[in-house]
Amino acid sequence: MAFFSDELLGAAEGLLDSCRAKGLRLTMAESCTGGLVAALLTEIPGSSDVVGRGFVTYSNEAKQQLLGVRAETLAAHGAVSGETAREMAAGALARAGPDAHLAVAVTGVAGPGGGSAEKPVGTVWLAVASAGGEAAASKHSLDGDRAQIRRAAVECAVAMLSSAVERAD
Numbered sequence: 001m002a003f004f005s006d007e008l009l010g011a012a013e014g015l016l017d018s019c020r021a022k023g024l025r026l027t028m029a030e031s032c033t034g035g036l037v038a039a040l041l042t043e044i045p046g047s048s049d050v051v052g053r054g055f056v057t058y059s060n061e062a063k064q065q066l067l068g069v070r071a072e073t074l075a076a077h078g079a080v081s082g083e084t085a086r087e088m089a090a091g092a093l094a095r096a097g098p099d100a101h102l103a104v105a106v107t108g109v110a111g112p113g114g115g116s117a118e119k120p121v122g123t124v125w126l127a128v129a130s131a132g133g134e135a136a137a138s139k140h141s142l143d144g145d146r147a148q149i150r151r152a153a154v155e156c157a158v159a160m161l162s163s164a165v166e167r168a169d
Contacts, residue, residue, distance in 0.1 A: 003151070004040055011158050012040050018165045019050040019102075026161065028054040029067055029092035029105040031079065032124065033150050037104060037157045052100050055092050067091030080107050080119050082137035085127035089135045102164050103129045104157045108142075110149045124153045128164045 004012075019026060028037045028051075038054035041047050055066050060079055063069040068091040069084055077083040088105035096103065108124030115121035122142040129135035138160065142152040 003036075003147075004043060004154075008040065008151075008155060008158065009043065011155070011162070013044055015158055015162050015165065016041065016044055016047055016050045018162065022165060022168055024050070024101040024165060024168060025052045025096075025099050026050055027052050027092045027096035027100045027103045028157075029088040029103060030054065030056050031058055031063070031088070031105075031107040032110045033106045033153050033157070034058065036150055036154045037106065040154055040158070052096050055095070057088065063088060067095065078119070080109055080123055080125060082125050082127070082139060085125040085137045086129070086135035089127040089129035089137075093129045093131065101131050101168070102161060104161050105129075105135075106153050106157055108140075108149070108153060110146045110153075112146060122149050124149070124156065126153070126156050126160055128160050130164060130168065 035056045041051050057063045060074050067088050069087040073083050085105045089103045093103035105127045109115050109121050111121035124140045127135045127137040142149045
């Protein structure tokens with residue numbers, strides 16, 4: 001069985017087509033998905049005209065070094081938070097260069113361990129940043145095992161990016 005469903009691949013193709021129509025390029029900052037958003041998009045032939053780069057920042061150190069997430073943010077809110085997701089998305093966009101228009105960030109607890117009462121397994125924060133705009137974050141409580149949570153987080157990322165592309169000028 002393929003990791004990505006035909007439905008998800010279709011949604012990703014639609015996202016890429018919408019980006020092409022508007023001349024937009026994407027970048028990704030991924031933690032719990034470990035590069036799966038980038039993998040999905042680059043599964044589609046011709047995606048290089050839309051996908052510029054991706055950052056896999058699994059550790060807090062990587063989030064700080066590669067994306068500029070502030071140590072204060074991580075200390076105050078943790079890696080799995082809206083604040084961190086927003087800083088990840090903004091940092092990815094800033095580091096992707098002048099031709100990047102939108103960035104998505106994903107951070108969460110995919111399990112089976114690592115959860116807490118405050119942030120149980122399945123807690124995922126996503127954020128989208130656009131050039132010249134504020135990063136918007138949303139929290140999701142996803143069900144399933146590790147693979148199901150990661151797949152669902154990828155679906156959420158594609159949906160958030162698609163909505164951001166629809167709103168883009």
